[in-house]
C-alpha cells in the first residue's frame with residue numbers, strides 16, 4: 196500500500212492549498228472551536244461521544260505552549276457550555292515535552308485540574324519513540340498527585356507495549372485506562388513490528404492483556420480483523436452493551452465512559468462501521484481534530500505514513516467505500 200502512497204505524497208506540495216483544505220474537510224473539523232462544535236453537534240447520536248484534539252505538536256520553544264494552553268482552556272469551556280459528551284486529546288510535545296519536562300508537567304496539571312472538576316477525561320496521544328517513556332512517566336506523575344483523569348495511548352506496533360501494559364496496570368491499578376492503536380509513526384524494525392500481520396497480532400494481544408488486567412480499553416482501529424477480534428474477546432470476558440463490567444480487577448464506571456471499553460474512530464473514517472457498533476449498543480467515540488495548523492499537521496502525517504495518502508485517495512475517489 197505504501198508503494199502506491201509514496202508517489203501521491205511526492206505530489207502533495209504541488210497541490211493548491213484550497214484543494215487540500217477541501218479534501219481534508221472530511222478529517223478536520225475546522226480551524227476554530229465553533230466549527231468543531233458544529234461538526235460535533237451534527238454527529239451527536241446514541242452511543243456516540245467525542246474526543247477533541249487541537250491540531251499541532253512539537254513546539255520549538257516554551258512560549259509556543261501558551262497557544263495550546265489557551266486553546267485547551269477555551270475548549271474545556273466550550274465542552275462544558277455546549278454540554279457536549281466529550282473528552283480531550285493532547286499531544287505532550289505540544290505542551291513542551293521535548294523541551295522542558297517540568298514546565299510540561301505544570302501545564303498538564305493545570306489542564307487536568309480544570310478537566311477533573313468537570314468530570315472530563317484527558318487522553319495523552321502517543322507520538323514517536325522519542326517520547327514513549329516520558330509520556331507514560333507523565334501519567335504516573337499525575338496519578339501520584341491524585342489526578343486520575345488521564346491515560347495514555349499505547350501503540351501495538353512497538354515491541355515494548357505488552358510490558359508497558361503490565362507495568363502501567365501495576366502502577367495505576369483500577370484507574371488504568373488506555374487507548375490501544377497500531378501506531379501511526381513508522382518505527383524501525385529494532386523496536387517495532389513492521390509487517391502488517393505482526394502489527395495486527397500484537398494489537399490483538401495487547402487488547403487481551405488490557406482486558407485481563409482490568410483496564411478500561413479504548414479500541415482505536417478501523418481494521419475489520421481487530422474490531423471482530425475485540426468483539427469476541429469482550430464476549431469472553433462477559434463484557435458488552437448494557438452489561439456491567441464483571442471483571443473483579445476493573446475500576447468503577449466513570450461519567451462519560453463505557454462498560455469497561457469503547458470503540459474509537461477518526462473523524463471521517465469508516466462512519467458506517469462506527470454507526471453499526473453504536474446501534475448494537477457499544478459506546479463509540481469519534482476523534483475530532485481541529486485547529487489553525489491543519490495544513491502543516493496533515494502534510495506531516497501524510498509524509499510520515501504514506502499509507503494514509505492511499506486511504507484518503509481511495510475515500511475521495513470511491514466515497515461509497517468509506518462514509519463519514
Ligand code: FAD
Nearest residue numbers: 320321348376377378379415416417418459460461482506
Ligand atoms: P488500517 O488498516 O490502516 O485501516 C483499516 C481501514 O480503515 C482501511 O482499509 C481504510 O478503509 C480505513 N482507513 C484507515 N485510515 C483511513 C484514513 N485516514 N482515511 C480513509 N480511510 C482510512 N496513532 C498513534 O500513533 N498515536 C495516537 O495517539 C493515535 N490515536 C488514534 C486515535 C484514534 C481514535 C484512532 C482511530 C487512531 C489513532 N492513531 C494513533 C492512529 C492508529 O495508530 C493507526 O495509524 C490508524 O488508525 C490506522 O490503523 P487502523 O487500525 O485503523 O487500520
